[in-house]
Amino acid sequence: MSVRLVLAKGREKSLLRRHPWVFSGAIARVEGKASPGETVDVVDHKGGWLARAAWSPASQIRARVWTFDYDEAVDIDFFIRRLQKAQQWRDWLAARDGLDSYRLIAGESDGLPGITIDRFGDFLVLQLLSAGAEYQRPALVSALQSLYPDCSIYDRSDVAVRKKEGMALTQGPVCGELPPDLLTIEEHGMKLLVDIKAGHKTGYYLDQRDSRFATRRYVKDRRVLNCFSYTGGFAVSALLGGCSEVISVDTSEEALAIARQNVTLNQQDLSRTQFVRDDVFKLLRRYREQGETFDVIVMDPPKFVENKNQLAGACRGYKDINLLALQLLNPGGILLTFSCSGLMASDLFQKIVADAAVDAGRDVQFIEQFRQAADHPVIASYPEGLYLKGFACRLM
Secondary structure, eight states: OOEEEEEEETTTTHEEEHHOOOEEEGGGEEOOOOOOOOOOOOEEETEEEEEEEEEEETEEEEEEEEESSSTOSOOOOOOOOHHHHHHHHHHHHHHHTTEEEEEEGGGGTTTTTTTEEEEEETEEEEOOOOOEEEEEEEHHHHHHHHTTTOOOEEEEOOOTTTHHOOOOOOOOOEEOOOOOEEEEEEEEEHHHHHHHTTTTTTOGGGGGGGHHHHHHHTTTOOOEEEEEEEETTHHHHHHHOOOSEEEEEEEEEEHHHHHHHHHTTTOOGGEEEEEEOOOOOHHHHHHHHHHOOOOEEEEOOOOOOSSSGGHHHHHHHHHHHHHHHHTTTTEEEEEEEEEETTTTHHHHHHHHHHHHHHOOOOOOOEEEEEEETTTTTTTTTOGGGOOOOOEEEEOO
């Protein structure tokens, strides 16, 4: 007999709307004993079956739903079906946009909660972020080997969120070849170097692909400041868009070194570039004191907020950095500003930028809105899947 999570009366509403999470406060009792990650049945207070989910006793999200279909078992065939369905959409996107790299599995939005898989050429990079995902690792890897026999698999489950699930961080080869120190991928006509083994996340920020491409529309013959530049994707796109100069700022010398290589790889003129290792907040204040100005500023910071308790501080950080950027823009200049904090709603982020404009004494028009690329879909029942948002703002 399977383990059952019995929900408190009235707490089944979100599951009836097919939201994939069950929080600890919604559970009245657990019937039976389950190991972390094991598959359990979720029932309402009368015993009516609702879903099949992964049990996670160490997390506030106590269960993540695998399926709402009573007749669907969670086994290798289950993962094969989910992967095939996800691949159909990515095949269309890859053909449309000329991609050889994309997010293959976007967690809950692809029906595989806690699982991220990015494909870089013939390398599949895994992040298993929940107890259920880790428990199902053997089945998932078997499904991947069956569907992608020519691909190597590499694990980048070295992210702090695993600690909330009571799991250790893991990293290393799963099967096949080791990835090279730098792997070349293609995106909208750019060649970009990716560090799968030691780069941020799974090696690169695939979610910003559309925003990088959109940058080209704003930069012709303009001076560009690229903040939190990482390995220079925005910088290369700006150069391809005909900017007069682009200055890339990051705290990592290793990332800036790859950014230089990316410029050369795309046969762009290094004399139109600068690479500055510095703290963006401090540098923007120094630029303001020196009277430096720019025509376009890209502001793509790391996540400022990990939980609701940090939201107020994150709002102040976003406001401060956007205020400084607006003060450095020439009239008619463009600020491309982003937030990848899932807890930062798009309307709140827009209000923060608007408040920054008021405090900076600048009039700003919002002229374009951005979100994560289409290989990072957001299923309707799980709006939390929309985490990346951005705006193109024109200084009047």
